[in-house]
Amino acid sequence: MLVLAVTLLTFQGTLAQNIQARIIDRATKENIPYANIQVSALEHLVSNEEGYFNLSEGNSKDEIVITISYLGYFSQQLTINQLKKLDFVVALQPSIFELNDVKVSNVKPNPYEIMAQVKANLNTNHKNDVLPSKDFIFYRKSGLFKPAVIEVEINESTGFSKHALKKVNSDVQKFISKLISSPPKDFTDILGNYYNSTIKKDDKYVPVTKLEVLKATILENEGSSTSADELKKLAINTILQHLDSTKYYRAKSGLFGSRDTISLRKDFNKKKTKNKNTSTQILATKNNLNTFLTENNLLNTSSFNFIYNPEWYEYQYEGLSYMDGTEAAYVLTFKPKKSKAKYIGKLYISDSDYGVLRVTYDLDAGEKLNNVNLKLILGIKAADNKRKGTLMYRKKIHGKGYYLQYANIEKGQYFYVNRPLKFIELTSEEKDIFSLDIKIEGNTSSKMEYLNMSHTIITPSELQKVTEADFKFTKIKSYDPKIWKDYNAIEPLSEMKRFKTME
Template sequence: MLKTYLPLALTFIFFLPLTAQDLSGSLFSKETNESIPYASVEIGKNYGVITNNEGEFQINVDRFTEKDSLRFSSLGYQSTRIALKDFVQDTIIYLKEDVSELEDVYLINKKLSPQEIMAKVNENLAKNYNYSLRQYDLFIRNESDNEILDAEFEINKATFLEKKVTKKFNTELEELLKTTKNVTSKSYSEKFIRVSLGEKIDSLKVDIQKATVLKDTTQSSDVESFSSEVMKKIGQNLNSENTFKVKSGILPIDDSLKVGKKFKVQTKKSDSIYTKNLKESYVDYFKYNDKLNLGKFDFVREYEDYAYTIEDITGFNGEMVYILSFEPDRGRADYLGKLYVSAESFAIIKAEYHLEEGEKASGINMKFLLGIKAEQTKDTGLIIFKKNENNTYDPVYAKSKTNQYIYFNRSFKFKENTEDRSKRIKFKFDMLVENQSNMNTEILFVNSSPVTSEQFNSIEENKGKKLDYIRKYDASVWEGYNIISPDRELEEFEL
């Protein structure tokens, strides 16, 4: 961890934007007149979008004809269809609550207990979820805000600087910190990519279609930006081609650190997003990340640590669905939420979860021993799956909200590796950073389809895509693409 903090800084698509036909509207409950968030809006096989948290949607229908129809559905509601030729732009669609009586079906099904249902869920995980030889079109929206709660940086010794220069340098750093502390910076990023997975999920290919960033680059309060400014100031004065021994306290960090590379900070903002930088994170997402691999959720895997209750039984897409609520029942259980489980396949088709008040998703606290503390204090999520043509389940939508707190307070010593001790550069500084960040991520799986090994091998990745930096959200930027409709906060965000 200390070494990570030392530098302090990490074929077949139909897009016709000139003639695009994007339809938009919103879904409401007929009975309550309330919006229906995260409802499904589909047209054709495995192609569609999800309503946002305000019940709004937009969908591109270029590849379809007037004979096709949009299908609107949500758990607990009766689905409905509207032909494209009859669709009115920005209309409100009302769904009726599904009041089907399922008690007789429930009795025939031997009235399984919640624990028996969860046991069957685990037995069928491998059968129900398989992402090999699949292709997905993804729209990803990230929202983040960062705040440096406290920051201190002081050079105690620098043999390459005169004392009056060192004093001036520390004064400049103090001024930098005044403009950085307790300022929250907010940013949005959006991208549309195609992900193709081979027989082994590690053999993943990424094709970036478009990427945008909405961020104030003149004012930032995240740790990386602050660190870059500090390192830039040091790099302007430190000039050595030799390597350095580095210690933090009594702990050795590196015996041959090339300081020149670490302290020469790239100040120009990147104008592109690169495929090679995305691949590793998406391999992790599909193979290891608990957001798509339900067996990694402890409330699924370690279900006996939770108290499960059957809240209701409903129908969805022609099958019976158990609605199970859960809460911690033993000390090591940390989450509360609901699972929607198919009574036919015992697949989880929807999961809602959040951390219990006062619990942490992860963390390390060595504040007094090593001056380090890091913890994730919020973990809230929603994930929705849908049965595909192979009778396995593809993800449709995933949403997560996390909060991270980092405290770092260490001293660092640099000693130049040179035979001439009289000219050896020595450098010592103390640094404290206390940072809090929130990250909201939404992923819409617009389209999913099977691929053969031959098709996968023939797919060529692009190198990347130019980033579009924008100062105000503009819906026309995504004309011709299926995306998650922006909420009011994003629509009104302006730099």
């Protein structure tokens, strides 16, 4: 009986579990990132940077059929049962064609003529749907605040003794040491339905979006002395110790003073925020998602100058890439030719309609964006020193053009602040003064991943019925694949799997 019970438990455990698998190159055995995985013709997934993907419990039954494809390789269709027999490793075969199977010409296509066609067809190929659409999406964001130097010293506080100030400065230094040794990091995962439409208002077309969150988790250093929230709380508590909450103040930094009146009185702050809309989690999340999609829309001229200003770049035609001999794409590499150009990368462009199928880009060595250096004058220096991305597009089933299927965007910024800060009481009598010196130098980085698993056109009435509801993140202490057992999602990288909250 004991053997039977153990057998049944083992069988049940293996029957209901989500699957993790890996995609590799058959010849080199190297992992293949960003390969397409079609699940039962319903959902489209993408392997992560390390070549892994996962399937929900509902899509892990033996008879489920998946199709794996990647430009430059033969597609492979197999059942989950066959995937298990392959030990969850799928090896794709690079596409090899005989010369008589491919159009051959002694004249290579001109990359600048190709880019001219891309630019001319952008609005047709990459504009948003006018009709209402529903996208089943997964959105992951991670952030890291990594200070190299933090120096905070309170040097004046009316009514406090030198001994008291010394004690406060000592406590601040202990906190800073922990912060530098263990910088705060967080991961948020969101899965849901994203609705998008365009309505005409005052002779202008205005976008309308709705978000329906099905599941959301957050993994962070909650409760530790090194979380970003704790850093904010420390700053507030430090000021509270030295400012009278019944009085009014004005801030001054160096030669510059603020005209805004500062008060810690609750009734004062309520008056200032009385007419402002209260932000909710659903609204903040939707706004972040809207911003992300706008920034990564190829029609955004400020983000993709390697498309809109091809004269700034040197393009090289690398050849044609095929998928099973049917879908072909021009492959172009680019690098800066003029000082205004910042990026290096690669474009995959459809040979039939010049739509962008895939683009990878990165800042060229030594290049920076939004560089501000006022270190000598104002004690401030900042620059975007990291900006790289991979964008993949899939053809729309209804109508012309493409939609964004997958995006992986990384950003990083260097910052330096070295300034005095002073709070001066607003009074005609003797003034309370609280002043401190702040020096912070370091880097922040963020990574955003977006996966559109299915894109469908809906009716206006269906969109109207959608109601947005606020939600709360489920806080987790470590990544657990069981959390997503009911849904397909982006397989996390090893970094996230190793990450655990600090007790």
